[in-house]
Amino acid sequence: MEIFRDLPEELVEEEILTQVPAKYLNGLRSTCQRWNRLFSSDRRFGRKHGDKAAKQFVVLMLTNFFRVCPAIVNLDGKVPTFEVKTELSLVDPHSEHPxxxxxxxxxxxxxxxxxxxxxxxxxxxxxNPLTGETRWFQPSSGGTIGRGFALGYGKNKSYKILSYYRGRKDYEMYEFSSDSWRVVGDILPPGFTLRYSSITVSLQGSAYWVAYDEPTTQIIKFDFSTEKCLLVPLPYPSQPDGRFEVLRLTNVKDEKLALLVQLDDTSKTEIWVTNKIDETNSQVVSWNMVLALDLSPHNDVQVYDEGSFLFDEEKKVVVVSEQWFDFEVEEEDLGQNKDMIYIAGEDNVVTQVDFGLDGPNQCVSGILNYVPSFVQMEQAGGKRKRADLSDM
Known part of the structure; x- marks a missing residue:
């Protein structure tokens, strides 16, 4: 704080602090009340910081115990490591138990x-795990079976939530600015339906899904600004039955898409990465295969079609999250499963991290790259509540 004392406040806040990664700034909240307000409740600062500061990615894992936990991935040692830290606190204000x-x-x-x-x-x-801001929702009526949600933003970072159903032409949009739901028309191209509600990726405010129109499989981009969908071609033509053995989607540094593909149960697992996607070329996508791996049962690896993964493009290392049943347990414990992490690179050596017997196969566990941010949500109608930030 001493080094900033003789500098104009506008220079410090507009030019210096907006360029410091959010995780470091968060530790300065207690420095003074002004900075605490700036980081926790100034929406203009949050937006400007998000545009100017270097992005700092933090790996988060949703465990089979229904908890979100930070994780540390170390790819620099001789043997890669994956360590799950203490869960982040997300208190349920509607629970019967305080x-x-x-x-x-x-x-x-x-x-x-x-x-x-x-x-x-x-x-x-x-x-927002960094600031602790929360906004709670109950969806509009329409049932919950097969229902999914995607978060995105339109112009001027106006946040929206899309509600959709797997296999149904039933879509609704919630806008933060108006605090209201509205019905939207069929967002998908004619004949297409969403394939899996869990394979959903955000990239620069748009949502991406795997969708199919037998026998065609495609990636669908939903643009929250125009509220329209675009087809993103896959690097492979569809298989004869319209399906792949394994097909997973993720993003790379919020600039590119990455695809994990296994054509059939005998082929290698391939990692494909797009060119950099931005507003000027979002409809022009080319793919480049950057890695081919043997992720198969005979290599003590079990990867299924539905799940998540991360890809380090510089190190050419893939981190795959998987769940699988442990059939070597007592009969009364059948139905239990494990959270597994597989880490593999160009040498095709697979490092396995087994989190042991977790619990019933209910939660869709997975991993994602989280970018800490001071972004603030629009205020209309929603309640804001601070959560525990000690683990960030």
Whole structure:
């Protein structure tokens, strides 16, 4: 603080602090009340900081215990390591038990915000783990079976939530600025339906899904500004039955898409990465295969079609999150499963991290790259509540 004392406040706040990564700034909250207000409640500062500061990615893991936990991935040692830290606190204000944590069944990341959904999709929360801001929702009527949600933003970072159903032409949009739901028309191209509600990726405010129109499989981009969908071609033509053995989607540094593909049960697992996607070339996508791995049962690896992964393009290392049943347990414990992490690179050596017997196969566990951010949500109608930030 001493080094800033003789500098104009405008210079410090507009030019210096807006360029410091959010995780470091968060530790300066107690320095003075002005900075605490600036970081926690100044929406203009949060937006400017998000545009100017270097992005600092933090790996988060949704465990099979319905908890969101930071994780440390070390790829620099001789043997890669993956360590899960203490869970982040997300108190459920509607629980009958004071201080009870909200059980997160699915998690979706966009622009420093996490959209966390309950198991039955009857409730969800948009949460900024860095600032602790939360906004709780009950979806409009329409049922919860097969229901999913995606968070994105339109012009001027106006946040919206899209509600959709797997296999149904039923879509609604919630706008933070108006605090209201509205029905939207069929967002998908004719004939297409969403394939999996869990394979949803955010990239620069737009949502991407795997969708299919038998026998065609495509990636669908939903633009929250125009509220329209665009087709993103896959690097491979569809298989004869329209399906791949494994097909997973993620983003790389919020600039590119990465695809994990296995054509059939005998082929290698390939990692494909797009060119850099931005507003000027979002409809022009080319793919480049950057890695081919043997992720197969005979290599003591079990990767299925639905799940998450991270890809370090510089080191050419993939980190795959997987769940699988442990059939070597006592009969009364059948139905239990493990959270598994597989780490593999160009040498095709697979490092496995086994988190042991977790619990019933309910939660869709997975990993994601989270970008800490001071972004603030629009105020209309929503309640704001601070959560525990000690673990960030």
């Amino acid at each position: 201080g009870a944590q909200f059980d997160v069944y699915r998690v979706f990341h966009c622009d420093g915000l996490l959209l966390c959904t309950s198991e039955d999709a009857s409730r969800f929360v948009v949460w």
